[in-house]
Amino acid sequence: MNDELKLEQDWLWIPLPAEIDHFQVEQIRQKIKEKMQEAYVKYIVFDFQNTNLMDSSGIGLIAGRYRELAVRGGQVYVSNVSDNMKKVLSFSGLYRIVTPWEQVVVDEATEMELKE
Amino acid sequence: MGNTNEMLVEFEAIGENESLARIVVAAFVSKVNPTLEELGDIKVAVSEAVTNAIIHGYEGNGGTIQMRIALDGHKLTIVITDKGKGIPDVEKAMEPLFTTKPEEERSGMGFSFMEAFTNELMVESKPGEGTRITMVKMMGEQDGSDN
Numbered sequence: 001m002n003d004e005l006k007l008e009q010d011w012l013w014i015p016l017p018a019e020i021d022h023f024q025v026e027q028i029r030q031k032i033k034e035k036m037q038e039a040y041v042k043y044i045v046f047d048f049q050n051t052n053l054m055d056s057s058g059i060g061l062i063a064g065r066y067r068e069l070a071v072r073g074g075q076v077y078v079s080n081v082s083d084n085m086k087k088v089l090s091f092s093g094l095y096r097i098v099t100p101w102e103q104v105v106v107d108e109a110t111e112m113e114l115k116e
Numbered sequence: 117m118g119n120t121n122e123m124l125v126e127f128e129a130i131g132e133n134e135s136l137a138r139i140v141v142a143a144f145v146s147k148v149n150p151t152l153e154e155l156g157d158i159k160v161a162v163s164e165a166v167t168n169a170i171i172h173g174y175e176g177n178g179g180t181i182q183m184r185i186a187l188d189g190h191k192l193t194i195v196i197t198d199k200g201k202g203i204p205d206v207e208k209a210m211e212p213l214f215t216t217k218p219e220e221e222r223s224g225m226g227f228s229f230m231e232a233f234t235n236e237l238m239v240e241s242k243p244g245e246g247t248r249i250t251m252v253k254m255m256g257e258q259d260g261s262d263n
Contacts, residue, residue, distance in 0.1 A: 019135060019138070021131075021134045021135065021138075021163045021167065022131060022134060022163075022167040022170070022171065023131030023132060023134050023135070026131065029221075052156070053138070053156060053159055053160060053163070054160075055160050055163040055164050055167065055226075055229060056164060056222075056223045056224075056225040056226050056228075056229045057167060057222070057223070059223040059225055060221040060222050060223035061221065063221070063223060064221040084152070084153065084156050087153075087156075088160065091229075091232055092223065092225060
């Protein structure tokens, strides 16, 4: 599994581990901090592809990044969220501040269709 | 079905043991064939309670966490105890989004998660003595087989 963070211009892509607890969050937060010193990041995508568990410390991590990016006009996305993870994200109210990445892709496709 | 089982484990209050606690509980309940959702729920709840003991009970300085797990038929009871600093106002601590550590990006949702992902939650605490969190969850009830 490739768990390296990817930086592309002002986008940061973050593959999340299988289980996100307080212990894991501390390590991910440190990695994000390092990447955000390398470049002026405006957009973050949290990729849940390999994730099957997240507790409230993960919510703290995502909400914290949202606060950081919101002041610079950026945005936070979540990608590949399983039904199990959806339950946690919905319950926490996180969907009020983050956008499912797949929704963005669909919206863009619809927009292109409308133009044609 | 008078099937009961019980276990008691003690471990150091360090971050690595959050996953250990989840694995122990998952293994213990496997016998009653819980659904993936039930298993996910209880793992999250255990994670929250253990994290609470590590961060708030012992404030990251280490100590011992005791976890008692009991299964009575499909009724799972988990009691997580620390001998840390305790919670002065349990009611306040259990309010959604309440956090004593905003600078550490805590979501303040730990107890809300425990409450939402179990059937019963009880928190007892004495400042200076420690905290005991009791969680009850029904597991594997949909499973038709007789254990």
